[in-house]
Amino acid sequence: MKDEVQTPAERTANLKGMGTSRKRVEDVRFTQGRGNYVDDIKMDGMLYGDFVRSPYAHARVVSVNKEAALAIPGVVAVLTAEDLEPLGLHWMPTLAGDKQMVLADGKVLFQGQEVAYVVADDRYVAADAAELVEVEYEELPVVVDPFEALKTDVVLREDLAGQTEGAHGPRKHHNHIFTWEAGEKDATEAVIAGADVVAEEMVYYHRTHPCPLETCGCVASMDKVTGKLTLYGTFQAPHAIRTVVSLISGIAEHNIRVISPDIGGGFGNKVGAYPGYVCSVVASIVTGKPVKWIEDRMENLMSTAFARDYWMQGKIAATSEGKITGLWCHTTADHGGFDACADPTKFPAGFMNICTGSYDIPTAYLAVDGVYTNKAPGGVAYRCSFRVTEAAYFIERMIEVLAIKLNMDAAELRRINFIRKDQFPYQSALGWEYDSGDYHTAWDKAMNAVGYDDLRAEQAQQLEDFNAGKTRKLMGIGLTHFTEIVGAGPVKNCDILGLGMFDSCEIRIHPTGSALARLGTISQGQGHATTFAQIIASEIGIPADDITLEEGDTDTAPYGLGTYGSRSTPVAGAATAMAGRKIRAKAQMIAAYLLEVHDDDVEFDIDRFVVKGAPERFKTMKEIAFAAYNQAIPGIEPGLEAVSYYDPPNMTYPFGAYVCVLDIDVDTGEAEVRQFYALDDCGTRINPMIIEGQVHGGLTEALAIAMGQEIAYDEMGNVKTGTLMDFFWPTAWETPNYQTDHTTTPSPHHPIGAKGVGESPNVGGVPCFSNAVHDAFKSFGLTQTHMPHDHWRIWKTANGLGLHG
Amino acid sequence: MSKMHVKMTVNGKEVEALAEPRTLLIHFLREDLKITGPHIGCETSHCGACTVDIDGKSVKSCTVFVAQANGADVTTVEGLVNEDGTLGVIQEMFREHHGLQCGFCTPGMITRAHRLLQENPTPSEEEVRFGMAGNLCRCTGYQNIVKSILAAADHLNAQKEAAE
Structure with a gap:
């Protein structure tokens, strides 16, 4: 056998495991323009959504006239908050325990806010129609300075008027959201009062934007025959999006499939839920057709995720x-x-x-x-x-x-x-x-x-x-x-909208010794398909090149909270290693059976289990995988797969x-x-x-x-x-x-x-x-x-x- | 809106279609021809994700009407693959030197690099940086893109020398 003449160093190199500068598997597609980003998705009869946005930072919306827009051939609908209200979808929950207008409900609070959503059979027609929606505004005093906001009589969030308790404790002013404290106030102030030297400064970290090269977008497709909603989008947390869509739309979660295809950079911009997603889902449910919404760059910088x-x-x-x-x-x-x-x-x-x-x-x-x-x-x-x-x-x-x-x-x-x-x-x-x-x-x-x-x-x-x-x-x-x-992050401390921030990995070893792994995260350029396979290669002893890695399809991948906050390697990477170890534990029992020794008498060695003290007696992972499926082993179920949901201790x-x-x-x-x-x-x-x-x-x-x-x-x-x-x-x-x-x-x-x-x-x-x-x-x-x-x-x-x- | 008859060569193949004259070339390529390598990043000619090669020049296809490209010879990143389906030299060097991450700028980058190396087969690092300044990347910090292009130049020149 070829294996037997390889040195341990050669066998290790063959795995392309951890520590190797393995070339990226993703690049074969990307370098020849064969990525599949959300705007590359085409479906029969697909409609296009486009927003009418507020030119004002603070104004009442007096009226919205859709007539001229609806008169253009190809325009299917123009949605406003009035249309969404009967569905309870004119507002949506935010990730921070607040709520946000999906479409302007009586007023607008920032320039670029979504006022109406036009649906048409062509993206140019949708853009034309958005220009023709007539919105009458009444301007209100604008507050852009946060210090001024805490002094002014101008009430920004009239919907919260009189509420002195917010999602994170007491509110001190009508424009105040929360106060959050850590550490010891009195003790710290005492130290400062008695210190040899005190330096004091106002440090401002200005407002900026992640601005990935690909903007946010989605394609919502409601299949009225099966009752199943498929939502493709630039989601850094596809599983969380599925749960949130289910909770706010009332569609049972098993009838929602969220797919994050290739993502052209995220950097935090694509974590949240945006009005464009909600409007596209509603439009698809109403029309029974797939609806695509893709932000343009100005919309991206003005409205999503500073x-x-x-x-x-x-x-x-x-x-x-x-x-x-x-x-x-x-x-x-x-x-x-x-x-x-x-x-x-x-x-x-x-x-x-x-x-x-x-x-x-x-x-x-x-x-x-x-x-x-x-x-x-x-x-x-x-x-x-x-x-x-x-x-x-x-x-x-x-x-x-x-x-x-x-x-x-x-x-x-x-x-x-x-x-x-x-x-x-x-x-x-x-x-x-x-x-x-x-x-x-x-x-x-x-x-x-x-x-x-x-x-x-x-x-x-x-x-x-x-x-x-x-x-x-x-x-x-x-x-x-x-x-x-x-x-x-430990689930006991960290959740988003009540969803615990664990992550996951499922690994299936195929009978011939190659593998498929799926994770709850989603790569946006980090190269997960390359690196997570390397973890598995080192843990299980199967070459990284023989491992396919999939993420981002909620129908197939195990549940996880996604990729942001540098959490993929610390959380999903840990899940990957743990799932690998479960497989290795079963492989050990199979190897011991095949080698006719006790489980404890074999040990893992790069890509095989060897009999302790007799390294010439071994079974490679490929041999073990084949036996796992095809040999009746007393007391051991067929198959070789594992899943790990990892809740990090810290x-x-x-x-x-x-x-x-x-x-x-x-x-x-x-x-x-x-x-x-x-x-x-x-x-x-x-x-x-x-x-x-x-x-x-x-x-x-x-x-x-x-x-x-x-x-x-x-x-x-x-x-x-x-x-x-x-x-x-x-x-x-x-x-x-x-x-x-x-x-x-x-x-x-x-x-x-x-x-x-x-x-x-x-x-x-x-x-x-x-x-x-x-x-x-x-x-x-x-x-x-x-x-x-x-x-x-x-x-x-x-x-x-x-x-x- | 009335449509016009357009005809052009794209990646070596003749294509004919009816399109609104106002259609941007990037949309014509992506929507009508289903050539989705070139991407849309800004729609204002700043980012270069939509870069294609038209009649031997790098062009940002998000600000060109399809009517303007009528009769042109257009190459996209899909057209830079070798005849046997393997990656072209520049594509291979981007992979070799980790010149891409999310891949969204990559088709524009590679298409621009292809033209740059035709214009200047032996560029210095500075010339590569200047010549690629019309293409934005958010992921790589450009260091490995520059490395990839310089390596591609070496490879292409070695190929040329071997052929001579």
């Missing part, structure tokens, strides 16, 4: 030697017109309480006030676990501000405050148990890799040259050490050390990134090639956010950044090369020690770029300026500091 918009007031206390003694934060969170944040139920401000970061801070307090404004709803976890980017940005800015106050090197300040390796598992002051970490090792590796001391010397020289009039460029060195919290805590070096032209405001070093520790590494790709991508989104990408409104509530002309998305020309590195600190509670990586670079990247900009101006007295650091804002900073003469 991120951030956190005003974080902070105080950080320390001894005169720089040992941090306390952290205080009050956040004003702008949630827009409806509270549609995608957060676990018990965490209306997400995991913002990870804001003590990588530091051993004994006392801390956090309060977050959620506020309604006339902006789009959302507040999604954009390439991060829930509100973790906000938390990381806050603490990494506060550390810099404290370093300035202490007149201390910011790298050294971090080093003396890191949680030490021997303190893990570490209980944070705001309530988390960090699973594992080795921050000092990562930090020292990063500092050595970039030659930190030399960089500071070079910066000092450049500053001297600048002051001497020899250059107009300033050098900035940005530092960040971040700690994430991902992989939600979340995972990936971390990293980043350094950014950039040069700022004070006269043009341009910032050019000269070097970016990213060390990530995501625990056990499954596919280094894919990890590196995730890091490059996340850093580029961080570059975008830090340096220009925002959703900006004027005082009338008009979106100023509604196209890719205004919404900064870096090109290849503006994007630097990145230098990646890693340490490996496995998670002690995860079956394979993996922690998740997709979001780390965005979480750590944003403060790193921003800190570099701040650092460049530090010598001129700058402590804090708000992102995004576009050329205009950098120029203004330079000008404000008197650098233009």
Whole structure:
């Protein structure tokens, strides 16, 4: 047999298991244009939906006249809230315990809000008809500032008038949503009052948007004969969508099939439920035909799923030697017109309480006030676990501000405050148990890799040259050490709309030794079909190339909560390993029977079970698979398959050390990134090639956010950044090369020690770029300026500091 | 709306159809011809997901009317596959160097890279970055896309040398 002449190393390599930079199986389709994205779906008789949207940020809807639209040949229907009301579908529940209008019910609360839904037999006709729907509005005073919102008499949510209790506790004002607290207020304030040094700053993380290249969309198809609804869509959580559709539509869940086909990037944009989905389902039920709805880019940026918009007031206390003694934060969170944040139920401000970061801070307090404004709803976890980017940005800015106050090197300040390796598992002051970490090792590796001391010397020289009039460029060195919290998440703590956040994997081994695996998650570019097969390959000993992986079809895949918040590897990856181990346990019994020894006398060895002490006696997994189906084995059921539903005991805590070096032209405001070093520790590494790709991508989104990408409104509530002309998305020309590195600190509670990586670079990247900009101006007295650091804002900073003469 | 008769060559095949003159080329390709490789990402010519090759030039097909492409020679990513059905060199290099993730920008990227390497068979990294700046990617940070294209240039040049 060929197997017998292979060395163990060759057999391991043949599996392409964990640790291998296996080429992606997805790419064969994608590189030749054979992906199947939602807009590629074509069905007989398919109709197209398009929205009439509000041009106003706050207005009463006086009347809607559909006549002219309905007169166009090909227009099938124009739906308004009045049409949806008898079905109880003119409002829908949000993921945050609030409710949201599906179509404007008497008023609109943000520009771009859905007012009417046109259905036609052609997408051009639907667009034509949407133009002809006449809507009469009566403008109302617009509130775009969250601080003003808490003072004004203007009531945004009239439907909640008089309700002093919200989904997350008492409401203090008619535009207030919730207050959420963590830590000890009195103790923290006492520490701050008695501290040697206190630094205080308002840190604003601006409103931005995930903006995946593919917008949101769906195809709803109600089969009136079978009574079955099939809903294709860009869903990051297809199973949750099925349950939600069932709950709000009254269609029994077994009669709903949700399919997420290939998804062109998600980044949190495709977690929530949007009016387009509800309207398409209703339109398909009414017409009996498939109905497709695809957002255009302006609709995407204006209406679905903004991120951030956190005003974080902070105080950080320390001894005169720089040992941090306390952290205080009050956040004003702008949630827009409806509270549609995608957060676990018990965490209306997400995991913002990870804001003590990588530091051993004994006392801390956090309060977050959620506020309604006339902006789009959302507040999604954009390439991060829930509100973790906000938390990381806050603490990494506060550390810099404290370093300035202490007149201390910011790298050294971090080093003396890191949680030490021997303190893990570490209980944070705001309530988390960090699973594992080795921050000092990562930090020292990063500092050595970039030659930190030399960089500071070079910066000092450049500053001297600048002051001497020899250059107009300033050098900035940005530092960040971040700690994430991902992989939600124990079900006892984490649910969304009551759905527990476990995940799942089902594996079937075929008689000839190849396999099919299905998961409750859904890839949007992360390469699940490649990496999860690698986990199985290592666990079971079947080559990854012989394993097909499927996700996203709720009729076939096991139930799971989907892909966001870096939860696929920590949760579904764990389920995959556990399902693999169940199969391996059965395979062990079969092997023992075939080898005529006791179960305990065989052991797993790469791709086979061998008799202990007699490795020449073995059965390969292929042989075992065939026997599992085709040989009568006393006491063992035929077949070789397993399913695992994994409820993680804790979340995972990936971390990293980043350094950014950039040069700022004070006269043009341009910032050019000269070097970016990213060390990530995501625990056990499954596919280094894919990890590196995730890091490059996340850093580029961080570059975008830090340096220009925002959703900006004027005082009338008009979106100023509604196209890719205004919404900064870096090109290849503006994007630097990145230098990646890693340490490996496995998670002690995860079956394979993996922690998740997709979001780390965005979480750590944003403060790193921003800190570099701040650092460049530090010598001129700058402590804090708000992102995004576009050329205009950098120029203004330079000008404000008197650098233009 | 009245329809016009359009005729063009797409991926080496002659096609004829009736289409509204206002139909955008991207919709004609995707809806009428069922060529769904080119994608729609912005509809304002910024993202390049809809990039096709028309008469030897990279064109964003979301802002071209089908009427403007009448009589043209159009190539999409589907047309860059080898005759035997295997991946073309650029496609293979994107796979080899992890030059794609979600795959949505990929058809436009590869189609643009194909033209770029015709225009400049030996580009520097800087020239690749500049030449690809009309195509946006949200996933990869471009580093591996640039690597893929530089590797494809090497392969294509080696093939050319071997043939000579």
